[in-house]
Amino acid sequence: MLKQIRPAISLALFFTVLCGLVYPLAMTRIAHVLFPRQAAGSLITNKDGTVVGSTLIGQNFTSEKYFWGRPSATTDTDPNDSTKTIAAPYNAANSMGSNLGPTSKALVDRIQGDAEKYGATKDHPVPVDLVTTSASGLDPDISAAGAYYQVARVAKARGMTEAAVRSLVDAHVEGRLLGLIGEQHVNVLALNRALDAAHPSGN
Amino acid sequence: MTFNGILQIALFAAIILVLTRPLGGFMTRVFSGERTLIGRALGPVERAIYRLCGVDETTEQHWLTYAVALLLFNMMGALVLYALMRLQALLPFNPQGQVAVTPDLSFNTAISFVTNTNWQSYGGETTMGYLVQMAGLTVQNFMSAATGIALALALVRGFSRRGARTIGNFWVDLTRCTLYVLLPACIVMTLFFVWQGVPQNLGAYTEATTLEGAKQLIAQGPVASQLAIKMLGTNGGGFFNANSAHPFENPNALVNLVQMVAIFAIGAGLTNVFGRMVGNERQGWAILAAMGVMFLVGVGVCYWAEAQANPLLAGLPVDQAVSALSPGGNMEGKEVRFGIANTALFATITTDASCGAVIGWHDSFMPLGGLVPLVNMLLGEVIVGGVGAGLYGILLMAIIAMFVAGLMVGRTPEYIGKKLEAKEVKMTVLAILAMPLVILLFTAISSAIPLGTAGVANNGPHGFSEIFYAYASGAANNGSAFGGLSANTLWYNTTLGVTMFVGRFFIIIPALAIAGALAAKKTVPVSAGTFPTTGPLFVSLLVGVILIVGGLTYFPAVALGPVVEQLQMMAGTTY
Numbered sequence: 001m002l003k004q005i006r007p008a009i010s011l012a013l014f015f016t017v018l019c020g021l022v023y024p025l026a027m028t029r030i031a032h033v034l035f036p037r038q039a040a041g042s043l044i045t046n047k048d049g050t051v052v053g054s055t056l057i058g059q060n061f062t063s064e065k066y067f068w069g070r071p072s073a074t075t076d077t078d079p080n081d082s083t084k085t086i087a088a089p090y091n092a093a094n095s096m097g098s099n100l101g102p103t104s105k106a107l108v109d110r111i112q113g114d115a116e117k118y119g120a121t122k123d124h125p126v127p128v129d130l131v132t133t134s135a136s137g138l139d140p141d142i143s144a145a146g147a148y149y150q151v152a153r154v155a156k157a158r159g160m161t162e163a164a165v166r167s168l169v170d171a172h173v174e175g176r177l178l179g180l181i182g183e184q185h186v187n188v189l190a191l192n193r194a195l196d197a198a199h200p201s202g203n
Numbered sequence: 204m205t206f207n208g209i210l211q212i213a214l215f216a217a218i219i220l221v222l223t224r225p226l227g228g229f230m231t232r233v234f235s236g237e238r239t240l241i242g243r244a245l246g247p248v249e250r251a252i253y254r255l256c257g258v259d260e261t262t263e264q265h266w267l268t269y270a271v272a273l274l275l276f277n278m279m280g281a282l283v284l285y286a287l288m289r290l291q292a293l294l295p296f297n298p299q300g301q302v303a304v305t306p307d308l309s310f311n312t313a314i315s316f317v318t319n320t321n322w323q324s325y326g327g328e329t330t331m332g333y334l335v336q337m338a339g340l341t342v343q344n345f346m347s348a349a350t351g352i353a354l355a356l357a358l359v360r361g362f363s364r365r366g367a368r369t370i371g372n373f374w375v376d377l378t379r380c381t382l383y384v385l386l387p388a389c390i391v392m393t394l395f396f397v398w399q400g401v402p403q404n405l406g407a408y409t410e411a412t413t414l415e416g417a418k419q420l421i422a423q424g425p426v427a428s429q430l431a432i433k434m435l436g437t438n439g440g441g442f443f444n445a446n447s448a449h450p451f452e453n454p455n456a457l458v459n460l461v462q463m464v465a466i467f468a469i470g471a472g473l474t475n476v477f478g479r480m481v482g483n484e485r486q487g488w489a490i491l492a493a494m495g496v497m498f499l500v501g502v503g504v505c506y507w508a509e510a511q512a513n514p515l516l517a518g519l520p521v522d523q524a525v526s527a528l529s530p531g532g533n534m535e536g537k538e539v540r541f542g543i544a545n546t547a548l549f550a551t552i553t554t555d556a557s558c559g560a561v562i563g564w565h566d567s568f569m570p571l572g573g574l575v576p577l578v579n580m581l582l583g584e585v586i587v588g589g590v591g592a593g594l595y596g597i598l599l600m601a602i603i604a605m606f607v608a609g610l611m612v613g614r615t616p617e618y619i620g621k622k623l624e625a626k627e628v629k630m631t632v633l634a635i636l637a638m639p640l641v642i643l644l645f646t647a648i649s650s651a652i653p654l655g656t657a658g659v660a661n662n663g664p665h666g667f668s669e670i671f672y673a674y675a676s677g678a679a680n681n682g683s684a685f686g687g688l689s690a691n692t693l694w695y696n697t698t699l700g701v702t703m704f705v706g707r708f709f710i711i712i713p714a715l716a717i718a719g720a721l722a723a724k725k726t727v728p729v730s731a732g733t734f735p736t737t738g739p740l741f742v743s744l745l746v747g748v749i750l751i752v753g754g755l756t757y758f759p760a761v762a763l764g765p766v767v768e769q770l771q772m773m774a775g776t777t778y
Contacts, residue, residue, distance in 0.1 A: 066414065
């Protein structure tokens with residue numbers, strides 16, 4: 001039995017070095033050479049070099065002239081009291097969901113509030129993804145229905161025709177892989193950037 | 204439910220079926236020391252490791268020695284991990300300046316990752332620096348997976364050997380598994396993941412200025428290298444708090460499919476390893492068939508439940524119907540790129556196996572949707588199961604099934620040519636009783652004392668489900684959560700730590716004892732009176748035993764949680 005002590009200690013240390021340092025650090029080097037953009041987080045940079053965000057990470061849009069992403073349940077530390085948290089939608093340094101169960105009154109109330117924000121009515125109900133929080137709180141996408149639902153508002157706020165906005169949405173609907181895998185979605189940040197590019201006066 | 208959703212589930216099942224045999228063949232050759240391409244390439248490395256670490260690879264171990272080696276190695280792993288967390292503020296690769304992890308959280312996390320549970324009372328990007336993620340957590344992702352596989356091999360050798368004193372060498376099993384199976388596969392997967400958008404860097408978090416001019420801090424890190432072993436080793440501990448729901452940890456549907464396949468691949472392959480090592484592959488296929496039946500039922504129920512509209516929202520102007528343009532159903536806590544079908548499929552897979560990674564929050568599932576992951580864990584995670592753990596788990600259930608069959612016809616039970624006698628059955632029962640003991644005990648206490656109920660996020664029966672789910676997840680070494688529970692408290696960190704320890708080692712030790720006892724036995728020749736364990740009758744008996752054992756043990760607790768919640772939801776009650 002005592003003979004097992006040396007292998008226990010030395011193998012634990014050996015594998016810590018192999019799997020914990022050599023493997024991830026080598027992967028980091030190789031990834032940096034082969035796929036530098038993805039390895040760094042698929043960042044989008046403006047012409048002046050400032051980082052606008054990541055293609056993969058959703059942003060908090062509140063302006064009428066942008067498409068809005070899904071509600072986000074992420075939080076941040078309260079600057080006034082570090083033991084408390086405050087709502088901070090799309091905080092990409094603290095991913096989380098609401099964890100509200102289906103019978104939660106807080107969930108029903110929140111969904112009602114968000115539906116009102118969209119001006120939804122019985123005859124013009126809002127697609128469910130627009131009033132439910134995503135799992136990560138950083139969902140970059142909305143459904144195609146969710147995008148088309150906002151066309152009228154965005155067009156009005158920008159003074160564009162609905163047809164023009166709609167055709168931009170058409171171009172940003174990404175289908176399933178091979179028509180089979182995953183779900184159809186619209187990347188909100190990409191769509192809004194295209195909107196700014198197509199209609200700079202909207203700014 | 205849509206045709207496409209069902210098609211995606213069928214595609215996943217087909218991929219696993221296709222992979223099972225080749226993977227089983229490869230692993231059998233690796234673990235029995237036969238010549239493989241990779242074995243020839245890395246053979247000198249393997250032998251150098253043995254020389255360096257004082258391993259005599261030619262000597263096999265008695266089951267007790269095997270157990271001692273396994274326990275010592277896991278203890279060392281826990282100590283190193285604990286030290287790294289406590290000292291991380293002083294160590295390099297910590298650009299965000301993460302502070303020392305508290306003692307109770309470090310204790311909980313060390314046990315959690317060593318036992319292949321990967322329960323996380325913390326959020327990765329707000330707690331752990333890169334050194335802890337790599338040299339601490341990633342390492343235990345590898346080691347706990349290799350430990351589980353080694354143990355499954357030991358038990359299989361118990362069946363395949365006759366009159367033997369030894370069941371293999373733990374150090375050799377561990378090293379071969381890591382060097383020839385896990386590490387090469389992870390290197391390929393890491394590069395694939397990075398190509399598809401998973402970050403792999405050591406930089407500080409990125410500060411972005413959003414389109415609307417706000418500041419957004421974007422977490423970074425060596426994500427891909429940890430993600431690969433997290434899935435392949437059925438570990439499930441997220442680099443980020445949102446786990447595989449985070450767009451960096453699962454950027455698209457293709458990556459998601461690869462992650463799901465990775466969870467089941469080794470576990471399914473091991474059923475074939477079992478068949479090959481006991482000399483009849485059909486023995487393995489029978490086990491996989493039993494697993495397959497329970498998997499399909501689980502995913503069917505979960506998908507159906509999640510595709511339903513929440514009746515409590517019926518009065519609101521919200522469109523919950525599925526259409527060509529809208530996912531419909533219960534989208535709370537789910538990502539648009541994965542939708543309903545994939546999220547339900549992932550939740551079923553991750554709890555069938557002891558993975559515990561998530562792409563949607565089980566806490567926000569419909570009552571019956573959340574019931575599926577809960578029940579999967581309560582059944583002992585024998586549906587493919589954790590790497591290694593699933594195989595030894597279901598072999599224990601097969602022993603019980605054959606014992607029951609033996610009682611019915613009044614004949615000494617046999618399985619794979621081994622007579623099952625008092626010692627094996629006692630040890631099996633011991634292993635099977637360990638889980639309900641800790642789950643039900645701690646759930647009952649936590650539901651009754653303020654220390655426990657203080658952590659609950661949802662009121663009513665759903666709150667009870669949060670507590671119940673936590674201990675089920677801990678004991679089954681799963682690690683997924685009804686995430687609303689605030690578990691980073693002294694009470695939950697400690698009791699869940701104990702739960703995970705019992706759920707792992709109180710099954711491993713009896714399983715090794717059984718392996719030793721079986722290996723020493725002679726093999727009984729097949730006769731007309733032998734119960735065939737390769738046909739549908741055996742599969743039905745095995746499924747029946749698993750459901751009855753699980754059902755009788757947990758039905759009252761399940762009724763108090765998800766079942767009551769479903770009835771209340773239909774009655775229009777909110778909490």
